[in-house]
Amino acid sequence: DAGITQSPRHKVTETGTPVTLRCHQTENHRYMYWYRQDPGHGLRLIHYSYGVKDTDKGEVSDGYSVSRSKTEDFLLTLESATSSQTSVYFCAISELGVTGELFFGEGSRLTVL
Amino acid sequence: GNSVTQMEGPVTLSEEAFLTINCTYTATGYPSLFWYVQYPGEGLQLLLKATKADDKGSNKGFEATYRKETTSFHLEKGSVQVSDSAVYFCALTSTGNQFYFGTGTSLTVIP
Numbered sequence: 001d002a003g004i005t006q007s008p009r010h011k012v013t014e015t016g017t018p019v020t021l022r023c024h025q026t027e028n029h030r031y032m033y034w035y036r037q038d039p040g041h042g043l044r045l046i047h048y049s050y051g052v053k054d055t056d057k058g059e060v061s062d063g064y065s066v067s068r069s070k071t072e073d074f075l076l077t078l079e080s081a082t083s084s085q086t087s088v089y090f091c092a093i094s095e096l097g098v099t100g101e102l103f104f105g106e107g108s109r110l111t112v113l
Numbered sequence: 114g115n116s117v118t119q120m121e122g123p124v125t126l127s128e129e130a131f132l133t134i135n136c137t138y139t140a141t142g143y144p145s146l147f148w149y150v151q152y153p154g155e156g157l158q159l160l161l162k163a164t165k166a167d168d169k170g171s172n173k174g175f176e177a178t179y180r181k182e183t184t185s186f187h188l189e190k191g192s193v194q195v196s197d198s199a200v201y202f203c204a205l206t207s208t209g210n211q212f213y214f215g216t217g218t219s220l221t222v223i224p
Contacts, residue, residue, distance in 0.1 A: 004156075031210055033212075040216060041216060042202060042214045042215055042216035042217045043157075043202065043214040043217075044214075045211065045212075048210070048211070050210060058211075090156055090157070092156075092157075094209075094210070094212075100206075100209055101147065101159045101162060102149075102157070102159070102204075102212055103159075104156030104157045104158065105156050106154075106155060106156045107155075107156050
């Protein structure tokens with residue numbers, strides 16, 4: 001199994017509070033991704049990173065920011081959580097190349113009350 | 114643009130039944146196609162992939178053929194087991210750095 005660790009795995013917070021989810025990899029893969037999974041929507045890309053300090057937006061990036069200061073860590077921050085951000089968040093990693101596959105973490109379940 | 118459309122679920126089958134989950138795609142360039150599986154409480158994991166037209170991906174009795182003429186990548190299995198109960202996602206990438214997923218199809222296999 002690919003070495004991907006997400007933390008925390010479960011979090012309950014209140015509207016308006018900041019939240020940071022962490023993704024840590026031990027595979028030295030260049031690309032890292034944050035997805036959210038919601039019923040009826042499948043997986044939607046929030047942000048991704050293609051190297052240290054290099055990030056780009058996905059299709060649902062509003063309300064989220066990311067940072068990657070080291071190859072192995074990719075942080076997702078909700079500056080002021082809203083109930084619409086209640087979801088399961090998945091980190092994934094990949095190596096470069098069209099034939100490359102994604103390796104997923106186990107997910108972080110976030111509930112915003 | 115890039116997008117994936119897969120059949121709506123949920124799908125319920127009896128053990129040993131034949132499974133088909135339809136997937137069609139729209140893509141720029143020459144995408145690679147994937148099927149991922151998600152077991153309850155877990156992240157997604159790759160089930161099979163195909164990187165060019167007419168390729169057949171296979172794994173654990175599942176198969177899918179990359180059909181460029183019909184822009185399809187349907188997942189099939191001849192005889193499903195209870196342990197195949199999961200959510201299945203079709204996905205593609207044209208660039209290698211952005212992946213596009215279908216909405217997922219939930220499969221339940223009953224003994």
